[in-house]
Amino acid sequence: MSSQFSRRDWLRVSGLLTAGLGSGLRFAKAAPSVGRGQSSLGQSSLGQSSLGQSSPGQSVFVNEFATLATPPDLPKLRARLLANENPLGIAPSAKEALVKAAEIGNRYCWMEFAQLKQLIATDEGVKPENIMVTPGSSDVLMAAAAHYAKNSDQTRPDRTGPGIILTSAMTYDDLLERASDFGAKIEAVPMTKDYKYDLNAIQAKLTPDVKLVYIVNPNNPTGTVVPAADLEAFCRAVAPKVPVFIDEAYIDFYEPAERPRLGKLVSEGLNVILARTFSKIHGFAGLRLGYAVAQPDTLKSLRQYTNGEFAVGVTTIMAGIASYKDKDWQNHCRAENAKARTYTTKALADMGYEVIPSSANFILFPIRMKAKSFSNQMFANGIGIQTREFNGQPYCRVSVGTMDEMAMFMDTFKKVVG
Numbered sequence: 001m002s003s004q005f006s007r008r009d010w011l012r013v014s015g016l017l018t019a020g021l022g023s024g025l026r027f028a029k030a031a032p033s034v035g036r037g038q039s040s041l042g043q044s045s046l047g048q049s050s051l052g053q054s055s056p057g058q059s060v061f062v063n064e065f066a067t068l069a070t071p072p073d074l075p076k077l078r079a080r081l082l083a084n085e086n087p088l089g090i091a092p093s094a095k096e097a098l099v100k101a102a103e104i105g106n107r108y109c110w111m112e113f114a115q116l117k118q119l120i121a122t123d124e125g126v127k128p129e130n131i132m133v134t135p136g137s138s139d140v141l142m143a144a145a146a147h148y149a150k151n152s153d154q155t156r157p158d159r160t161g162p163g164i165i166l167t168s169a170m171t172y173d174d175l176l177e178r179a180s181d182f183g184a185k186i187e188a189v190p191m192t193k194d195y196k197y198d199l200n201a202i203q204a205k206l207t208p209d210v211k212l213v214y215i216v217n218p219n220n221p222t223g224t225v226v227p228a229a230d231l232e233a234f235c236r237a238v239a240p241k242v243p244v245f246i247d248e249a250y251i252d253f254y255e256p257a258e259r260p261r262l263g264k265l266v267s268e269g270l271n272v273i274l275a276r277t278f279s280k281i282h283g284f285a286g287l288r289l290g291y292a293v294a295q296p297d298t299l300k301s302l303r304q305y306t307n308g309e310f311a312v313g314v315t316t317i318m319a320g321i322a323s324y325k326d327k328d329w330q331n332h333c334r335a336e337n338a339k340a341r342t343y344t345t346k347a348l349a350d351m352g353y354e355v356i357p358s359s360a361n362f363i364l365f366p367i368r369m370k371a372k373s374f375s376n377q378m379f380a381n382g383i384g385i386q387t388r389e390f391n392g393q394p395y396c397r398v399s400v401g402t403m404d405e406m407a408m409f410m411d412t413f414k415k416v417v418g
Contacts, residue, residue, distance in 0.1 A: 078382035079405040084220075084250075084362050086283035087401045088336060091329035094282070094319040101318035112317040113309050116291075119324050124263030124293055132299045135311045137249055137277035137290035141175040143305035144245055144273065148212040149182030163211040168197050170390060172220040172247060184211070195222040195356050199234040206241060213238060216247040218254060221388055221397045223358025228260040235262065239270040243298070246274050250360035252281035252330060253337055266293055273298060280361060281333050282323045288312065289320045337361050337400050344398070344406045351414070361400045366393050369417060377416045383409055 080087075090098075117128040124130075134140055148165060162185045167176060169188040176186050187210075189201040197215055206213075218225045226234075235244050251259055265272045274293040278284035289312060292299060323329065341363060345355045348365055355365040367374055371387035371394035378385050388395040398409060 077384045081399040082384040090283040091326045094323040097322035098319035101315040132292045135288035137275040139306045140275040140292040143302040145178035146305045149179040149184035167214040218250040218360040223360040243271045381412045
């Protein structure tokens with residue numbers, strides 16, 4: 001059984017643990033689960049086949065936590081390397097803005113959203129009306145899942161069967177899982193040999209029944225990136241026919257000069273949807289801030305499924321504005337992440353492990369023992385990680401922490417694997 005630790009699962013599990021439910025907590029998910037059954041590299045992460053047939057699954061709590069002899073007390077972990085959080089925290093400038101904004105916490109946000117939208121619009125080369133602010137990017141993913149699944153049966157009265165969302169066989173599954181629950185069919189193509197989206201294969205599978213193409217870039221859990229020129233060409237070819245949704249949660253860890261700049265496609269009128277979050281490089285995983293960049297009509301449709309701006313507090317917005325402006329802090333976080341990621345990749349390679357080259361704040365690599373046993377032993381030693389299983393091969397996905405945390409990870413890893 002593979003485990004895809006989603007943002008939605010993390011929030012649910014964290015809240016319940018904080019509430020003090022402790023070792024008595026058990027909740028298994030009986031609904032079809034995308035990406036939590038047998039997975040990829042030949043056997044799709046979406047279930048029994050690469051065409052996305054869903055299979056019953058369990059929540060990540062059951063897979064990663066309840067399988068342990070004693071469910072872990074997360075605050076007591078020596079290294080919390082399981083949720084792709086920024087270990088450096090939020091920028092000092094964001095902390096200052098957050099505290100100051102508390103003075104107006106009795107007021108609803110109005111002008112504050114306009115400030116953030118204008119900053120983003122200027123940076124992305126779009127208009128403020130192309131931007132929707134949300135509490136994290138998960139709201140954007142869930143809204144898109146609901147919208148494109150709901151509309152899948154209404155556009156072609158002559159068609160039988162559900163609409164299709166087209167994606168890769170090994171990717172982040174929140175949108176896919178929810179869309180499947182809403183009745184959409186998920187079709188996935190295998191990744192390339194270097195663990196990247198096969199854009200040519202995806203384009204070859206386009207039919208009138210495809211309602212959305214979903215791409216994660218940098219991808220989770222592989223950390224790989226589609227070359228900017230290739231992704232732009234793909235969007236220009238596909239977006240006139242079907243919307244292209246690109247989840248860019250980790251884009252800020254990619255070198256700015258090399259990252260895709262797809263806002264220009266939105267400004268040209270193409271049906272491209274970009275989902276961004278402050279949870280990663282900005283360190284806002286607990287503050288909850290994100291946004292979508294898309295055509296105004298598309299955002300209008302997505303707003304039907306989310307409270308959007310009204311779900312974000314003024315303290316978060318003001319801290320977000322400060323953090324967005326603080327390029328020095330972002331550069332610092334990017335550099336520290338790259339340093340710790342390089343150290344860990346080399347240390348694993350020196351042990352003979354083949355690490356997938358990552359441009360994000362996590363690393364994926366195959367391990368040589370059962371995933372459950374590996375996870376149990378790592379947690380028992382105070383190191384929080386995640387595991388995956390693709391085509392019968394167990395993998396470890398470890399978030400990049402501080403240099404000290406990655407040294408602890410490596411010391412424990414050597415102890416566990418012998």
